[in-house]
Amino acid sequence: MAKAKQDDWKGKSADELKVQVAELKKELFNLRFQQASGELSNTARFREAKREIARILTHLRSSQNAA
Numbered sequence: 001m002a003k004a005k006q007d008d009w010k011g012k013s014a015d016e017l018k019v020q021v022a023e024l025k026k027e028l029f030n031l032r033f034q035q036a037s038g039e040l041s042n043t044a045r046f047r048e049a050k051r052e053i054a055r056i057l058t059h060l061r062s063s064q065n066a067a
Contacts, residue, residue, distance in 0.1 A: 009059050017056050024053045 009017060028049050034040040 009056065014060060014063070017060055021053055021056050024049050024056075028053075 012020075028046070031040060031046055031049065035043070035046075
């Protein structure tokens with residue numbers, strides 16, 4: 001599963017990946033509010049979103065170091 005996502009990232013520019021990270025951070029923010037108000041039904045999404053952000057940032061940094 002992670003390999004398929006990495007293949008998707010290779011086709012995108014750094015700016016597009018940064019936009020995707022910003023969207024995921026907004027989602028985390030909203031998930032925190034949902035948890036605080038007791039509306040959150042899928043608590044596993046926290047972990048998934050955090051890991052996806054970390055994977056994208058790692059990919060960005062490794063591509064910058066390679067260049």
